[in-house]
Amino acid sequence: MKKHGISKLIYIVSGIAAAILIVVLLPDIFSIQAKVALGVIILMLFWWVTRPVHIAVTALLPLAVNSVFEMIPMNNMLGDYFNPIVLLIFGASVLTAAWTIQGLDKRIALKSLSGLGMNVNIQIILFFLISLVMSAFMPNMVVVTALCPIAYSMVEYSGAGTDSKTSFSLLLSIAWGAGLGGFATPMGGAMNLVAISALEEYSGSEFLYWRWVTNAVPYILILAAVTLIFMVLVKKDSKVIPGSRQFYREQLVSLGKTKRGEIYALVLFILAVVLAFARPLYSAILPGLTPPYIFLIIGLFAFFLRSGKGKALIGWKQASQMVNWGLIILFAGGIALGGLIVDTGAAGVMADLVAGSGNAALLPLIAMTVALGMFLANTSSNTAACAITIPLVVTICTGLAIDPILPVFITAAACNSAYTLPTSIRAVPVGYGLDISYMFRKGLAANLLAYVTLVISGYIAYVVFV
Numbered sequence: 040m041k042k043h044g045i046s047k048l049i050y051i052v053s054g055i056a057a058a059i060l061i062v063v064l065l066p067d068i069f070s071i072q073a074k075v076a077l078g079v080i081i082l083m084l085f086w087w088v089t090r091p092v093h094i095a096v097t098a099l100l101p102l103a104v105n106s107v108f109e110m111i112p113m114n115n116m117l118g119d120y121f122n123p124i125v126l127l128i129f130g131a132s133v134l135t136a137a138w139t140i141q142g143l144d145k146r147i148a149l150k151s152l153s154g155l156g157m158n159v160n161i162q163i164i165l166f167f168l169i170s171l172v173m174s175a176f177m178p179n180m181v182v183v184t185a186l187c188p189i190a191y192s193m194v195e196y197s198g199a200g201t202d203s204k205t206s207f208s209l210l211l212s213i214a215w216g217a218g219l220g221g222f223a224t225p226m227g228g229a230m231n232l233v234a235i236s237a238l239e240e241y242s243g244s245e246f247l248y249w250r251w252v253t254n255a256v257p258y259i260l261i262l263a264a265v266t267l268i269f270m271v272l273v274k275k276d277s278k279v280i281p282g283s284r285q286f287y288r289e290q291l292v293s294l295g296k297t298k299r300g301e302i303y304a305l306v307l308f309i310l311a312v313v314l315a316f317a318r319p320l321y322s323a324i325l326p327g328l329t330p331p332y333i334f335l336i337i338g339l340f341a342f343f344l345r346s347g348k349g350k351a352l353i354g355w356k357q358a359s360q361m362v363n364w365g366l367i368i369l370f371a372g373g374i375a376l377g378g379l380i381v382d383t384g385a386a387g388v389m390a391d392l393v394a395g396s397g398n399a400a401l402l403p404l405i406a407m408t409v410a411l412g413m414f415l416a417n418t419s420s421n422t423a424a425c426a427i428t429i430p431l432v433v434t435i436c437t438g439l440a441i442d443p444i445l446p447v448f449i450t451a452a453a454c455n456s457a458y459t460l461p462t463s464i465r466a467v468p469v470g471y472g473l474d475i476s477y478m479f480r481k482g483l484a485a486n487l488l489a490y491v492t493l494v495i496s497g498y499i500a501y502v503v504f505v
Contacts, residue, residue: 098372366470377419
């Protein structure tokens, strides 16, 4: 057996051994189903980082393990693998594949390179800020699926290498920016509505949206600044993207006028994004037309609309080859993993351990709830993390006669600070070539910085303003 094959075998066996060790060593306050669920997390994390098999294969593990141990009803897990967001990713993939077929991706990439400049750090900052602002008002997944193809195409056509640190950094900036931006306003995601609901139940009165923004923005600014400083300081392959503005402008001119197929492909994608953003305007009339189905329907239009050559913008044979099926399975596997943690009671036991720690001091309370929120956000989803931790924080604060508003916002910020694992929106940049081990290493450092920042700033805010 070759050395590479031996390494893969070692990784496979080591991951399984680590999972078994978790199951054996966890105390009996965890049910056997919860122990196995946490073991699966360790196994998937280890295999995603070491990659002895394709990441999509690892993402199918929850199905395989659940069929043996019956941790949760299999129908529930199958539903996770066909979550509506999977349809959004499929529809967006069809639309961006049409970009490639029609040549629109190259045009957008050349415009970006000639307009934004060659400095890698400036590109990182711009992509981060754009995704942060957009995700404050739009679904995070829509933002990430819209921006990742642009960053990928830009790197591809520059010759910087889609497997380079430059590419990885740009993709990370989009995912991390969107994750933080979703916390800025109540429209940023269901996780914020969970927190608002808990605060309204506590106070017995409506929690106005403007109050959410004024409480959330300071944490957004602090976390965004810390994250950007970290990303700028991370070592890159090069300080500049290969080429020059003049070269890319000349390349852009050589493409000629924008063709009909390019216009159609762009209009379809913009239409999907706008309809997703404007959903509050028609949600009462069409309650079932949520963003995933919008992207699916408009993606289907791409099979019917004709370009200037008389052909469809995209055919099924092209779609079957160009749609990133691995990304779809990876995202679905991440949802299933989160479902295991919540439905087996593993997350609940961890929450009970925090609640029953018996430490009434505010700083340890913030430290524990922030850690729990970040862990759940990385291993499941922002919404699940908020649904578990926010009611816990309100309950503890009520028992300690502490006003829960600031602790709730600190915890909600933690539930939107996920950097490490390819779950939720972070699966999308992985689908565009972002190495999971790179994301894990840099994400772990970024999460530790975010953790320290949140705990300290949250505690200071409480001491000063309460």
